[in-house]
Amino acid sequence: MxxxxxxxxxxxxxxxxxxxxxxxxxxxxxxxxxxxxxPVGTFITILTKQGMVGSLGNIYESIENINITCLQPNLNKETLLKSKxxxxxxxxxxxxxxxxxxxxxxxxxxxxxxxxxxxxxxxxxxxxxxxxxxxxxxxxxxxxxxxxxxxxxxxxxxxxxxxxxxxxxxxxxxxxxxxxxxxxxxxxxxxxxxxxxxxxxxxxxxxxxxxxxxxxxxxxxxxxxxxxxxxxxxxxxxxxxxxxxxxMGGNGADAVAAPAGGGAPAAAAANSKNEENVEDTGEYGD
Known part of the structure; x- marks a missing residue:
């Protein structure tokens, strides 16, 4: 196949x-x-015992664990577990x-x-x-x-x-x-x-x-x-x-983010303005 x-x-x-x-x-x-x-045995082999619904996985595991002396002389476990x-x-x-x-x-x-x-x-x-x-x-x-x-x-x-x-x-x-x-x-x-x-x-x-x-x-x-x-x-x-x-719709977000990227010049301008205010205050104080 x-x-x-x-x-x-x-x-x-x-x-x-x-x-x-x-x-x-x-x-x-x-x-x-x-x-x-x-065959049902093939289902369990493909899905694994843990993936099977119900108790069929337990039957499969029982065959795996059973002593071969309990089986008919011409029977192989594999013929049940992995039937062709x-x-x-x-x-x-x-x-x-x-x-x-x-x-x-x-x-x-x-x-x-x-x-x-x-x-x-x-x-x-x-x-x-x-x-x-x-x-x-x-x-x-x-x-x-x-x-x-x-x-x-x-x-x-x-x-x-x-x-x-x-x-x-x-x-x-x-x-x-x-x-x-x-x-x-x-x-x-x-x-x-x-x-x-x-x-x-x-x-x-x-x-x-x-x-x-x-x-x-x-x-x-x-x-x-x-x-x-x-x-x-x-x-x-x-x-x-x-x-x-x-x-695609985040162009606006990019536009908003741009000032953040240009925050350094804006902060410098603000600091410069504050320094001017401090100097003015000093003059009035004198």
Missing amino acids: EETNVSLRLLINTESQKVLFAEADKNFIDFLFHILSL VHISGGGTGVTLLLPKVKSPSTSRYWYRCSRDYSCYSYVSNDSSAKCPNCERSMNDNVNFVDPPRATNVGSSSSEEGYVKGVVTYMVMDDLVVKPMSTISCVTLLNRFNVKDVGVLEEKVVDLGIDEGVKLLKASLQSKTVLTDVLLPLLKPEGKLESERQTT
């Missing part, structure tokens, strides 16, 4: 400071759909906005009985298993063959992933996905009771692995995922903009 940055075009209500929806292409939708194919994702057909070539989880290097083996054809329908992952047909050990190694990469039935397209790239998609704040259309946009504006389109602002954000992890975590505990994760990405830009406006 390739790792690339993904861009999203957000429509933001500046009054309520919420993302109404995002305009997304195939890459982001493939990423969202791919989340559902991840197998996807047939669609799902290949998905843009991955998540860190790669190193799957266990040990392969699982399959065995069958080699006595005759009537025993070939039985397969085991343990070479000490007994054939249900003849009671002999099933110790004949069987090689697993990956299926060919498939395309949709009746389609000659070789495009990978889950969805088609010719469609532009609308992603709601709660990650509801639907094809983009003008009618959908108008319906949403009515749904959110937007009377003045002047309060709407369009922003483009670029997502990398850090943002992908945040989206994964927020999707487990929030109904306003895009607002929670993506709006903070725009705040530094807004801060810089406000500072820029302050600087």
Whole structure:
């Protein structure tokens, strides 16, 4: 799976400071759909045990700490903690906005009985298993063959992933996905009771692995995922903009500051005037 940055075009209500929806292409939708194919163990590996919601992190830690003598002989801890994702057909070539989880290097083996054809329908992952047909050990190694990469039935397209790239998609704040259309946009504006389109602002954000992890975590505990994760990405830009406006509008401040810079001549003039007054006072005193 390739790792690339993904861009999203957000429509933001500046009054309520919420993302109404995002305009997304195939890459982001493939990423969202791919989340559902991840094993729970992979979620915990990516988010860390401390970042998990609920008690799943405790189960993960229990597997880490359990003595291997308690496990079945053909089972490796890594197969539970870092399960490898197998996807047939669609799902290949998905843009991955998540860190790669190193799957266990040990392969699982399959065995069958080699006595005759009537025993070939039985397969085991343990070479000490007994054939249900003849009671002999099933110790004949069987090689697993990956299926060919498939395309949709009746389609000659070789495009990978889950969805088609010719469609532009609308992603709601709660990650509801639907094809983009003008009618959908108008319906949403009515749904959110937007009377003045002047309060709407369009922003483009670029997502990398850090943002992908945040989206994964927020999707487990929030109904306003895009607002929670993506709006903070725009705040530094807004801060810089406000500072820029302050600087541009600070010409008056510079004008006020100028006398302060020229305070030395003014102070000298004042001191000179005071000296004159002292001399006059001295004359009157005489």
